[in-house]
Amino acid sequence: MNKKTPISVVTDGDKAMSAAIKSVFPESRHRLCVWHLDRNAFANLPNTEAYQSFITCMVRYVTPDEFEDMWKKMVDKHNLHNHEWLHEMYAKKRKWAEAYMRGHFFSGCRSTQRCEAMNAFFNRYMNRKTRLYQLFQQVDRALTCIRHNEMGADFSSNYTEPILISKLVKIEKHAANILTREMFSMVQEEIMNEQTFIVLDSIESEGYRTYTLTQYECPNSKWEVVYYPKDQHMKCSCLLFESYGYPCAHLFAIIKAEHLKQIPPSCILKRWLKIAKSDLSDKHESQISPDVISMARFSALSFSCSQMCFFASRTKEGFEELKVEIASYCKD
Structure with a gap:
């Protein structure tokens, strides 16, 4: 990564991992996975009400002072003053409470779900019986599928226009264009x-x-x-x-x-712009197979056509008009 460290890191709370992140990425903001915290809270807290109160403290957007007040009320209400796990979590509050995480860029990512989803995706192409010489072929197939989906999304962004629905037409149009x-x-x-x-x-x-x-x-x-x-x-x-x-x-x-x-x-x-990848090298683009590019185009066009057919089929006039247009384009 050319010595560029991540802005944010999300982990499941492993202590060795936390120590490594603090040492290697001291400038990165470390967050604990809310899914794992949810499961741990359900397993460690004495009753459902205490569990629900903890989750509220975790996800509600409040100021740090309001969080402290909520936390005190939760501990007093459920008599959790001597609860060891809760004390441990309170010491780590800056790594999981929304009150302290707000303002730090995570792009909406609050769990390790994306990583787990990627693991599940690759599991569709390989398993424990996959031989070493097959591994690279299967990884290549998986990456081809990912590139296909990405290029389909790029095509949709660059060559189709969304429906504008607000009265701030110029602002909405500007957003749609970029x-x-x-x-x-x-x-x-x-x-x-x-x-x-x-x-x-x-x-x-x-x-x-x-x-x-x-x-x-x-x-x-x-x-x-x-x-x-x-x-x-x-x-x-x-x-x-x-x-x-x-x-x-x-x-x-x-x-x-x-x-x-x-x-x-x-x-x-810039990361959300259509031109976000404009500075990628031509060499990188040339590594993509022409077949993959063709499949991506087919996928994007199929999606666009399905929308067009849906709206045209709602009236007899639209159906007849689109039918004629399609026939004219399909002529040899």
Whole structure:
């Protein structure tokens, strides 16, 4: 990795692994897998209510002070003052409590599920009886399948257009033009949620403005967004962008309030862009088999055609029109 360390690491809590990460990747943020914590909590806590209280402390987005208050109430309510496992977990709270993890980039990954999923994927191509000379052939087959799926997703992002559904057409169109299809779906949801937020106040300071927002039917909830007009830099107190890597509904509310026509560069990560892989070498691209490229194109076109056929089949006129168009393209 050219001595580039990971931003974040998720493990199952192995102590030797934790010590190694702290030694080798001191700048990386280490998180404990919530799935393993869930199982351990169920096995170690005395009853279902105590288990549910622990899970609430783990996943709820609150401030560190609110977390401490929740934790104290849980310990007092269930008389867990001398519970050894709970004391051990409290000492590691900065590695699993959402209150302390918020603002650190994990792209929504809170468990080792992705790693386990990759293991399960490769298990479809090999098992304990696979011979060594067969191993490389099977790994190559598995990688071919992964590349096929990835190229199909790339084709869908680059050569198809999503349906725009919000009133912020220019902003939504900008997101659709630059983001991959999967990321656009997540951003589109935040754009739609923007309409539930209300700007309460705006304070002008030297070089920036601070907006205070609340949410419809939740008047006691407050968020702050700081906006720098000079470079259009934005930062929200909810820290969704810092945690997940895409702009929150609060930011879109201020984008609308400032009459911006595009998403500011400070709210966009390169990893989610269609051009994220543009700097890959031609040598790497040339290693992909033409058959794989052809299969990827077929997969992407099949997906697009299935959508088109679905909408056309809903009316007799659409069915007849598409039938004629298909016939014209299929002529020799």
